[in-house]
Amino acid sequence: MAKILVFQHVAYEILGTLDPLLRNAGFRIKYVNFERYPDAEPGLEGYEGLIVLGGPMNVDETRAYPFLETEVRVIKDAIRRGFPILGICLGSQLLAKALGAKVKKNPEKEIGWYDLSPTEEGKSDPLTSTFSEVEKIFQWHGDTFELPVGAVRLASSPLCRNQAFRLGENIYGFQFHLEVDEPMIERWLNVTANKEEIEALKGKIDPDVIREDTPEYIERLKNLSDTTFGGFLNLFGYNKKRHILPSR
Numbered sequence: 001m002a003k004i005l006v007f008q009h010v011a012y013e014i015l016g017t018l019d020p021l022l023r024n025a026g027f028r029i030k031y032v033n034f035e036r037y038p039d040a041e042p043g044l045e046g047y048e049g050l051i052v053l054g055g056p057m058n059v060d061e062t063r064a065y066p067f068l069e070t071e072v073r074v075i076k077d078a079i080r081r082g083f084p085i086l087g088i089c090l091g092s093q094l095l096a097k098a099l100g101a102k103v104k105k106n107p108e109k110e111i112g113w114y115d116l117s118p119t120e121e122g123k124s125d126p127l128t129s130t131f132s133e134v135e136k137i138f139q140w141h142g143d144t145f146e147l148p149v150g151a152v153r154l155a156s157s158p159l160c161r162n163q164a165f166r167l168g169e170n171i172y173g174f175q176f177h178l179e180v181d182e183p184m185i186e187r188w189l190n191v192t193a194n195k196e197e198i199e200a201l202k203g204k205i206d207p208d209v210i211r212e213d214t215p216e217y218i219e220r221l222k223n224l225s226d227t228t229f230g231g232f233l234n235l236f237g238y239n240k241k242r243h244i245l246p247s248r
């Protein structure tokens with residue numbers, strides 16, 4: 001039974017729809033909750049893959065959140081070992097940073113449902129090939145990553161050019177949230193810090209509009225979640241093809 005390590009940053013950002021896919025495929029899941037155990041020093045022995053979830057912090061806020069440096073170090077180790085790696089939102093930014101790319105403020109925050117399109121490479125990628133020309137995808141981010149050297153851009157949105165990337169055959173970063181369902185979205189909208197973030201935008205984002213949009217788009221998101229994350233789980237069948245980078 002394969003074991004996968006999951007880095008979590010806040011209680012409300014969880015595996016979501018990824019959880020049953022992993023469990024039904026026979027994976028054993030080990031969470032490292034850095035909010036609860038900020039001094040945790042996880043190692044990769046005994047694991048076969050790594051998932052890094054989202055969170056409200058910036059990758060460079062290492063004074064306030066020293067565990068971010070721990071995560072980058074472990075991500076680099078996972079890259080060297082040739083693990084399948086998936087970074088979601090903050091996780092994609094930490095992955096990009098570990099690969100030497102810059103993370104910066106996006107010109108505009110994306111909170112809610114936004115148009116997203118696969119690139120030509122994304123249309124043929126094993127994970128994102130089921131994306132239509134334009135999809136409504138759930139977002140919650142204010143930062144963005146530059147594309148790591150050697151990486152392939154898989155998706156873009158009008159407000160954020162780098163929405164997804166792949167490096168080699170087994171390393172993926174997604175800025176967007178395929179893992180959410182309706183209860184998760186409602187929970188996020190009710191988190192005090194998230195409410196304050198939306199209020200600070202002075203009406204630019206309306207949480208009631210997000211609630212109204214969610215029933216229209218959530219079923220398609222679930223379908224994309226199943227196919228995309230299912231493709232990620234297929235990576236654990238790769239052995240000789242894993243992309244292994246030299247030590248930095």
